[in-house]
Amino acid sequence: MSTSSSAMWRFFQTPKGLLIIVLVILVAATAPHEGIRRIAPGLAAAVAAAGAIDLLILRKMHEEWEFPSGAVLTGLIVAMILTPQEPWYVGACTSAIAIASKYIARTRSANIFNPAALALVATFYIFNTGQSWWGALPEITPWALLLLAATGIFITDRVNKFPLALVFLGVYFGLFTLTTYVSEPGKVAEVFRAPDLHATLFFAFFILTDPPTSPVRYPDQIVCAALVALVSFGIFQWLGAAYYLLAGVLVGNVWEAWHRWYLFSRRRVAPEAT
Numbered sequence: 001m002s003t004s005s006s007a008m009w010r011f012f013q014t015p016k017g018l019l020i021i022v023l024v025i026l027v028a029a030t031a032p033h034e035g036i037r038r039i040a041p042g043l044a045a046a047v048a049a050a051g052a053i054d055l056l057i058l059r060k061m062h063e064e065w066e067f068p069s070g071a072v073l074t075g076l077i078v079a080m081i082l083t084p085q086e087p088w089y090v091g092a093c094t095s096a097i098a099i100a101s102k103y104i105a106r107t108r109s110a111n112i113f114n115p116a117a118l119a120l121v122a123t124f125y126i127f128n129t130g131q132s133w134w135g136a137l138p139e140i141t142p143w144a145l146l147l148l149a150a151t152g153i154f155i156t157d158r159v160n161k162f163p164l165a166l167v168f169l170g171v172y173f174g175l176f177t178l179t180t181y182v183s184e185p186g187k188v189a190e191v192f193r194a195p196d197l198h199a200t201l202f203f204a205f206f207i208l209t210d211p212p213t214s215p216v217r218y219p220d221q222i223v224c225a226a227l228v229a230l231v232s233f234g235i236f237q238w239l240g241a242a243y244y245l246l247a248g249v250l251v252g253n254v255w256e257a258w259h260r261w262y263l264f265s266r267r268r269v270a271p272e273a274t
Contacts, residue, residue: 011069016069017069018158019073023135024076025147029140030134030137034084041088041091042088042090045079045088046091047072049075049092049095050071050072053071054068071095074115077135080135080136081116081132081133082130083130083131086129090123093127094129097119098116098119101115105118107257113213114213124241133199136148136199138195148202152165152201152204152205155206161211161214164222171230172233173192173200175233179237203249207246208249213253215256223255224252227251227252227255228251231251232244232248
């Protein structure tokens with residue numbers, strides 16, 4: 001096996017490489033139903049814009065060419081959430097904002113916000129975008145839910161974020177279930193069926209668990225998951241904004257960034273006090 005082939009094989013065994021494979025599988029599964037000619041422009045524009053911008057930034061920073069794997073993932077997620085009816089430039093602009101946010105809003109160790117989530121919320125106001133989450137397979141055979149769950153569980157296990165995903169899902173659906181007993185059930189029924197159910201699973205497995213912006217330690221994952229679920233539930237109930245899941249994870253990102261800073265400050269102060 002050549003050096004380049006060996007390096008590629010190793011890459012596709014990493015969480016980023018595996019996630020790219022998984023997302024491509026999901027795109028391939030839903031593309032015939034959505035229409036390849038309909039989703040291709042937005043998908044290509046989102047991935048190309050993200051990849052090109054990050055490629056140049058990485059070249060400038062490291063003085064060598066690197067494959068922008070994180071940007072490719074961001075572009076895929078952006079395109080899989082936006083409605084296919086959006087003009088191609090909306091996906092490109094959303095991806096561009098996402099990549100820019102990685103380098104503007106960051107701490108010493110990592111970016112603060114999930115890039116795709118932040119950009120999708122931003123362009124919701126800039127372009128009044130629609131979000132269909134078509135990449136979560138909501139409108140094809142019900143059996144597609146098994147594919148979504150299987151691939152999501154696989155990735156969540158590889159990045160060691162099971163408490164984060166499971167606690168979020170438990171608190172999130174628990175809150176909506178309780179709501180059906182104290183108010184009109186029809187007002188929240190949509191979260192238990194497609195496309196909202198598929199969107200929630202996609203969110204929990206592929207967005208919430210983003211390694212750079214989510215907690216590592218299990219206790220921290222539990223706290224963050226509960227916070228994201230509460231915020232998402234609150235925004236759905238009181239604002240009804242289409243981006244309620246994405247707004248929830250952004251609040252979780254802020255909490256995690258603050259928590260990392262707090263722990264870092266304590267570790268720095270302890271030796272000085274000694």
